[in-house]
Amino acid sequence: MALEMRTKxxxxxPMIGYHHILMIISAIAVIMLSILLAGCxxxxxxxxxxxxxxxxxxxxxxxxxxxxxxxxIAHAIHNVLQTGNGTTxxxxxxxxxxxxxxxxxxxxxxxxxxxxxxxFQAQKHVKNGTSTEIVPDPLNLIMIxxxxxxxxxxxxxxxxxxVLIFICFLMLSSFPxxxxxxxxxxxxxxxxxxxxxxxxxxxxxxFLSSAAFCLIxxxxxxxxxxxxxxxxxxxxxxxxxxxxGGAAMALGWLSLGLIxxxxxxxxxxxxxxxxxxxxxEE
Numbered sequence: 001m002a003l004e005m006r007t008k009x010x011x012x013x014p015m016i017g018y019h020h021i022l023m024i025i026s027a028i029a030v031i032m033l034s035i036l037l038a039g040c041x042x043x044x045x046x047x048x049x050x051x052x053x054x055x056x057x058x059x060x061x062x063x064x065x066x067x068x069x070x071x072x073i074a075h076a077i078h079n080v081l082q083t084g085n086g087t088t089x090x091x092x093x094x095x096x097x098x099x100x101x102x103x104x105x106x107x108x109x110x111x112x113x114x115x116x117x118x119x120f121q122a123q124k125h126v127k128n129g130t131s132t133e134i135v136p137d138p139l140n141l142i143m144i145x146x147x148x149x150x151x152x153x154x155x156x157x158x159x160x161x162x163v164l165i166f167i168c169f170l171m172l173s174s175f176p177x178x179x180x181x182x183x184x185x186x187x188x189x190x191x192x193x194x195x196x197x198x199x200x201x202x203x204x205x206x207f208l209s210s211a212a213f214c215l216i217x218x219x220x221x222x223x224x225x226x227x228x229x230x231x232x233x234x235x236x237x238x239x240x241x242x243x244x245g246g247a248a249m250a251l252g253w254l255s256l257g258l259i260x261x262x263x264x265x266x267x268x269x270x271x272x273x274x275x276x277x278x279x280x281e282e
Contacts, residue, residue: 018269019175019195022262026165026172026207029258033158033214036251040094043109049092049099049245050225051148053141053232055081056241074237080138081239089120089137093145094248095155100142113146139236152224157217161210165259168206171199200270207263214259218252225249 039048092099099109100116110116120136175195222244229242 017175018265019172022265022269023169023172025258025265026169026262029255029262030162030165030169032251032255032258033162036248036255037095037155037158039096039245039248040092040099040109041097041111043099043107045094045097046092046099046101046107046109047245048247048251049094050153050221050248051145051228051232052090052092052243052245053145054090054241054243055088055139055141056239077139077237077239089141091137091141091145092245093149094245095149095153095158098142098145098149102136113142113149117142139240141240144232148228152228153221154217157213157220161214161217161259164206164210164213168203168210171203171206174199195273197270197273200266200273204263204266204270207259207266211256211259211263214252214256218249218256221252222249 035045035048039045039050088103090101092101097109097111098113098116099107100120101107102120105119108116108119117137120142225244225248229244232240232242
């Protein structure tokens with residue numbers, strides 16, 4: 001069984017061309033970008049997020065920094081936090097959705113922030129004849145995450161990248177493969193024609209454009225997420241802990257690396273074919 005499998009592999013290996021490898025790498029880049037876009041749209045993708053906002057421990061003191069003139073806002077935030085009764089709430093924002101995690105309700109993800117906000121409305125509790133109101137999200141982290149998703153990050157360039165790579169993928173699939181020809185002596189031999197120069201150059205231009213758009217998008221994503229995390233912690237005086245999603249950043253930068261590798265591969269292929277044509281003409 002193993003021998004038959006190896007025989008089949010050895011038989012098909014010569015049929016795999018250079019452009020097939022470029023197609024596989026570009027397909028992997030598209031898959032990674034698609035996962036990045038779908039982050040936080042469901043529970044299975046809740047670890048793919050751009051920004052995470054979480055309330056710090058109840059007993060943690062509000063931070064003070066150099067240059068602080070008034071402590072009124074800090075005390076106001078502290079008083080608002082008391083209505084949460086030490087709530088443990090984490091909100092994650094992705095390109096398409098938001099995930100909210102609470103200790104006793106678990107993790108809930110949705111593409112609609114209002115649906116999540118309705119699930120975490122203020123609740124009244126009566127204990128020993130005293131009625132107290134508990135607000136699960138006293139500082140409106142769900143609203144802040146939604147504003148970040150809607151107004152700060154932009155996913156349009158990533159869609160452009162995916163479309164361009166898909167077009168280039170179709171162009172690569174049109175490259176000629178191995179064909180059988182009969183030479184002057186009457187024997188059959190396998191040859192592989194060179195791909196069309198205009199198609200190759202157009203494909204190279206598409207991959208270079210994809211790499212440029214992907215670089216802008218990923219850099220924009222990284223800077224905006226880091227800036228939003230810093231501002232969230234600063235403006236809440238340490239009441240909120242903010243983190244940048246490592247998995248989302250890794251997917252973005254790895255996708256950029258793969259697209260850049262395919263672009264370099266296309267350039268090497270075009271230059272090599274051009275050199276071979278010159279040598280054969282001479």
